[in-house]
Amino acid sequence: MRDLTAFPRHVLGFTFQVSIQRKLWTTTQSSFKGTHRLNRISNTIIPRRLNFLVGSPVETNCGVHYFSFLEFFMSSEGSQKKDKRPFFAASFQLYKQLTNRATLLYPIWTLTASLLALFRPSLFNRISSQSISWALSVLMFSVGSTLSLKDFVPVLKSPLPVLLGFIGCYILMPFLSVFISRFCGFHYEYYAGMILLGCVSGGQASNLSTYIAKGDVALSVAMTTISTLASVFMLPTLSKLFLGTVIPISVVELSKSTAEVVLAPILLGMFLHSCFPKLMYVLEPALPLVGVVATMYCVVGALSKVQNLILNSAGVLFLPVMLLHFVGGIAGYYIPKCLGLNEKVCRTLSIETCFKSPALSYVLAIKHFSAFGVRMPSAVSILVLAPLAAFYSVILRFLSVKIEDN
Known part of the structure; x- marks a missing residue:
């Protein structure tokens, strides 16, 4: 696999979402030196949720590059804190x-x-x-x-x-x-x-x-x-x-x-x-x-x-x-x-x-x-x-x- 530092910076990063009781906010970091945006999306009532989406570059034998994404998430509904992580x-x-x-x-x-x-x-x-x-x-x-x-x-x-x-x-x-x-x-x-x-x-x-x-x-x-x-x-x-x-x-x-x-x-x-x-x-x-x-x-x-x-x-x-x-x-x-x-x-x-x-x-x-x-x-x-x-x-x-x- 090629050295990760050789990849463009905009392909390395992570995103996460935090949803609260009344307002959903999204924070995105597009690169290590990228800018941060904080946007108000809605005013609806949705369950509280925390998402992590991690992307890593992968190179095949044919020289084709793609990204493998792994998502981790934890959520809770109401007052019951339930661990939604499948492995645990x-x-x-x-x-x-x-x-x-x-x-x-x-x-x-x-x-x-x-x-x-x-x-x-x-x-x-x-x-x-x-x-x-x-x-x-x-x-x-x-x-x-x-x-x-x-x-x-x-x-x-x-x-x-x-x-x-x-x-x-x-x-x-x-x-x-x-x-x-x-x-x-x-x-x-x-x-x-x-x-x-x-x-x-x-x-x-x-x-x-x-x-x-x-x-x-x-x-x-x-x-x-x-x-x-x-x-x-x-x-x-x-x-x-x-x-x-x-x-x-x-x-x-x-x-x-x-x-x-x-x-x-x-x-x-x-x-x-x-x-x-x-x-x-x-x-x-x-x-x-x-x-x-x-x-x-x-x-x-x-x-x-x-x-x-x-x-x-x-x-x-x-x-x-x-x-x-x-x-x-x-x-x-x-x-x-x-x-x-x-x-x-x-x-x-x-x-x-x-x-x-x-x-x-x-x-x-x-x-x-x-x-x-x-x-x-x-x-x-x-x-x-x-x-x-x-x-x-x-x-x-x-x-x-x-x-x-x-």
């Missing part, structure tokens, strides 16, 4: 699709992590209990980063489903865990672990299970968030009520730990979501996947440390833990059904009731209970909850298809 828009769309599909495989990732922790525990020897607590905080942060105050507006408009979910989480499940523990005749360590599991807040993966089951995802997010925030007060109170005569519990220390692990990361995420919306808009598609990775870290860290005890206590704890989640899910579905709530709300309440946060109960068991057996029900719940919830969600999804066809 397509890349961001691909990024959202990949992270969404990876997140939907959450049950598979969790089951794989559980099997690795059970049969190859040596791979995770370096994972400490403190790092599990940090991973749980990252999970809570990923939840809070997708929330804003306006997400709680539907709760004020329709409080009954949220109230039923709160009752299911902090009344039904704790009493159900007490009943199952006493019926099975657990000693004080397993009993305390079951009570702790029944008193913790709902699990964050319930939102994904609700989506798979064709429930009300917005309601699920609101219920999970409210139960998580309320755990700072409800968990110490219920633990003192049910375990105070069995194992000494410091309500203040338990509240402090819950606030550090749960409340602070969620509030930090909400703060960033409100103060840096553009940054969070870019990060938001990946945040659920970050939560999945943090959950997997908690899974392998918890199970690898109690692998021998889990395999040895399979006949003792597996059935009671599964029964706790299963009966909670059934009760969470039929109680709202009897109250006349619609199908989507019933499914959401069912999943929110049966879904607990075993990673949180495991971390709290490590921090506040010296007895090793207290963490065992939580570890078993980590192992069985993800496959059970995934299976339950898929069944509800197929039932939804049949109902819609009929």
Whole structure:
């Protein structure tokens, strides 16, 4: 290609147009030493737009000269700033699709992590209990980063489903865990672990299970968030009520730990979501996947440390833990059904009731209970909850298809 400086100056340059709300102005630079013209073209209302048209000279083998033009443009309509650049828009769309599909495989990732922790525990020897607590905080942060105050507006408009979910989480499940523990005749360590599991807040993966089951995802997010925030007060109170005569519990220390692990990361995420919306808009598609990775870290860290005890206590704890989640899910579905709530709300309440946060109960068991057996029900719940919830969600999804066809 010939040297660009050999071309006439009037062929090298660029043009751009700026259109504003009421007036369209065109500025043209015809050469590097050329003159500038600013002309008012119209007084019509058109969308705001910024165009760049760049021309570069090209010489063929036959000696023919022509110009290759490349146009870049950005525009916005109304108050919505939409990036119209094809490459960046397509890349961001691909990024959202990949992270969404990876997140939907959450049950598979969790089951794989559980099997690795059970049969190859040596791979995770370096994972400490403190790092599990940090991973749980990252999970809570990923939840809070997708929330804003306006997400709680539907709760004020329709409080009954949220109230039923709160009752299911902090009344039904704790009493159900007490009943199952006493019926099975657990000693004080397993009993305390079951009570702790029944008193913790709902699990964050319930939102994904609700989506798979064709429930009300917005309601699920609101219920999970409210139960998580309320755990700072409800968990110490219920633990003192049910375990105070069995194992000494410091309500203040338990509240402090819950606030550090749960409340602070969620509030930090909400703060960033409100103060840096553009940054969070870019990060938001990946945040659920970050939560999945943090959950997997908690899974392998918890199970690898109690692998021998889990395999040895399979006949003792597996059935009671599964029964706790299963009966909670059934009760969470039929109680709202009897109250006349619609199908989507019933499914959401069912999943929110049966879904607990075993990673949180495991971390709290490590921090506040010296007895090793207290963490065992939580570890078993980590192992069985993800496959059970995934299976339950898929069944509800197929039932939804049949109902819609009929």
